[in-house]
Amino acid sequence: MPNIPLPERLEDLLPAEAETVDRAARAVLEMLAGFGYRLVMPPLAEALPSLLAESASDSELASRTLQLTDPLGGAPIGIRADITPQLRRIDAQIGSKAIERLCYCGPTLYARPINPWQSREQLQAGAELFGAQTKPGNAEILMLAIRAMHACGLAELAVALGHAGIINALLADLSPEKAAATRRSITRRDPLAMREHSQQLLACARIASVADLEQLNTADLPAGAADGFAELNDVAALLAEAGVETIIDLPGLAGHEYHNGVTFAVLSGEKIVARGGRYDRAGRSAIGFTADIRQLASELAEARRPEAVASPAAWHDPAWRAAVDKLAEQGKQLCLDDETRTQSCRQRLVHSESGWQVVTGEQSQ
Amino acid sequence: MLTVALPKGRILAQAQSLLASSGLQPADPIAADDRRIVIACKDAGLRLIIVRAADVQTYVACGAAQIGLAGRDLLLDNPLAGIYQGPATALGKCRLAVAARADYDYAGRIQRGARVVVATKYPRLARNHFARVGVHAEIVRLYGSMELAPLVGLADLIVDLVETGQTLKANRLVEVEQIMPICTQVIFNQGAFLRRRTELDAIAAQLAAGADE
Incomplete structure (x- = not known):
């Protein structure tokens, strides 16, 4: 096997880290399943116009998406840099007017x-x-985002709230170029x-706390902005009541470029x-949250493996296979044929006259 | 603990009196030939780290420092994600300018559709500046001694920071166009700014003491 370095900024996750990331991802999905969110698995690549449907051609998402020509048919396709637009497409294809709760977990790639x-x-x-509806929807996604980060094992959580609708309303009179620069x-x-920039925009950008928000005079703001403040106040009240x-x-x-309502970031520390x-x-209506679980790996405690039972690998012996099936049912992991690792195992699967048996500690010596 | 990243060299020298009279006063004064890279402050909850000017953004964006001082030249030429920009300071005031040999006909050459070779530390800012007037700038990225490039025929022009103009003069170059004023700006780590805004705003105000506004 030639020792070719991985392309820049792409890394392996080796056992300990991979298990930590996997455990966190499962915890998030299990929590979401508990609230009725159904798992979907969109493809890694899809038609570029569909991945970038919500974004301008010079948007951050567009510049991050790795774009190629599909060898099957020649259409422009992209490797997804964000799964959210795919979920939006799936919801549109389901075409239901009812509430749809979807969740996902999958790799994404940035071109840069x-x-x-x-x-x-x-x-x-x-x-x-x-x-x-806006109010219950905001509450549900915010509380689930916080629960998801708790489920991963993160602590000291806080939420930073923003509102893309307010900013959009304040930029509405500017030319598209000026609005983008602003x-x-x-x-x-x-x-x-x-x-x-306008004094209104500066006053809004300076708001740092819920107390500042309450003191803001929204009377002179454009209509869209005033509605946004009402929405923001409502969400802030919920978080205060929940002690967040x-x-x-x-x-x-x-990166909040395609949003038009409440935006938020969850912080741990x-x-x-x-x-x-x-x-x-x-x-x-659509609202969601996302987290890069890979990037969280360094923040999370290493996954604890269940205690392993040392055993020879006796795949040709039906009695051994039956014994290991029984251990698997008990949630035990095996440590096969590995001298250095089996030494640390307290339990061993050994063959005796009465068949395969688990022996503990001194007995196994 | 709150860590403040400061750029070594000229800016640090200029910042000495500012630091001495602020809450960031070092426990032991910083000497001219000081080799320490981590400096404890009198306030035990603060420390300074002294890094290369081009690295301040990296330390702050990663969260290794919560706040720092970075040149506006670097913030605009190579902006990193994860940073919020804070107030301008009175430090590092200069301008980004185009300079050429005294015998170079700048006005005659900078015409729409022209092509020039520009040596600079600031490829993005230089390219954008010439693109705005319809001139294609072929960028030669250099890391120092910019003034040499037009003298030895490596480039037609340089785009560099000019403070007094003495270095240009000593090398028989002239400033032919000013691109923008530059100063040192406070920068914050995004997460730290959101979580510790009051504390960081107070330090930023001390670092920005004496600035124009």
Whole structure:
């Protein structure tokens, strides 16, 4: 096997880390299943116009999507950089008017890493709620995003709330180019570029806490913005009641470009671990959250393996196969034929006159 | 513990009196030939890390430092994700400018559709500047001694920071166009900013003391 290095910014996850990531992903999906979310598995690649349906051609998502020509048919396809648009497509294809709860967990790829030292591959897990009313929908997805991060084993959680609808309403009078430049500068909070922006926008960008939000006079704001504040206040009240530390950060994070309602980031300590928001289109409401479980690996405690039973590998012996089936039913793991690892096992499967038996500690010596 | 990333060299030298009179005062003063890269502050909850100017953004974006000082030149040329920009400071004031040999006919050459070779540390800013006037800039990325490039025929022009203009003058180059004013800006780690905004705003205000606004 030639020792060819992996392409830049793509890495293996080796046993301990892979098990940690897998355990966290399962915990998220099991939690979501418990609330009626049905798992879907969209393909890794699909038609480019469908992956980028919600985004401008110069959007971040477009520049992150690895684009190629499909050797089968010659159409432009992309390797997904975000699963959310695929869920949106699936919901549209189901075509139901009823509430649809879908969840997913799968790899995504960035053509370029977000920062030069970051991985280009993610394991994106999350949930999308389609067709629900705004207030209960916001509450459900926010609370599930927090539960998902708890289920992964993360602590010290807080939520930063934003609202893309408010920002959109404040930018509505600008030309598309000017609006895009303004959006970039407020996303980076660049005070030197923001000098040129309207006082209203600056006042909104400065809001940092729920207390600031309550003091804001929304009377002079465009209609869309005032509605947004009402929605934001409602969500902030829910989080306060649930005892979740809440920060207001109106412009939200970069990458919230296709949202048009509440946006949010979940933080564990000072790390942003999940994000999401509302993106209602054409009469169908949609809100979801997503987390890159791969990136969380370093934040999570290593998965604990169940205690292993050392055993020779006697696949040709039917009695041995029956014995290991029994151990599997008990949730035990086997440690086969591995001198260095079997030494650490307290229990051993040994062959005696009465057949295969598990012996413990001293007995096994 | 809160970590503040400062760029070594010129900016750190300029920041000495600012640090000494602020809550970021080092426990032991920073000497001119100081080799320490982690400096404890009198306030035990703070420490300074001294890094290369081009690395400040990386330390802050990763969360190794919660706040730092970075040149606006670098923030605009190579913006990293995970950073919020804060107030401008009174440090590192200069301008990004185009310079050429004294005998170079800049106005005559910079015409729509023209092609020029530009040596710079700032490829994105230089390319965008010339693209705005319809000139294609072929960028030669250099890491220092920019002034040499037009003198030895490596490039027609340079795009670089100019503070007093003395270095240009000493090398018989002239500043032919100013691109933008540059200063050192406070930057925050995004997550830290969201979680510890009051604390970080207070430090930012101290670092921005004496700035124009």
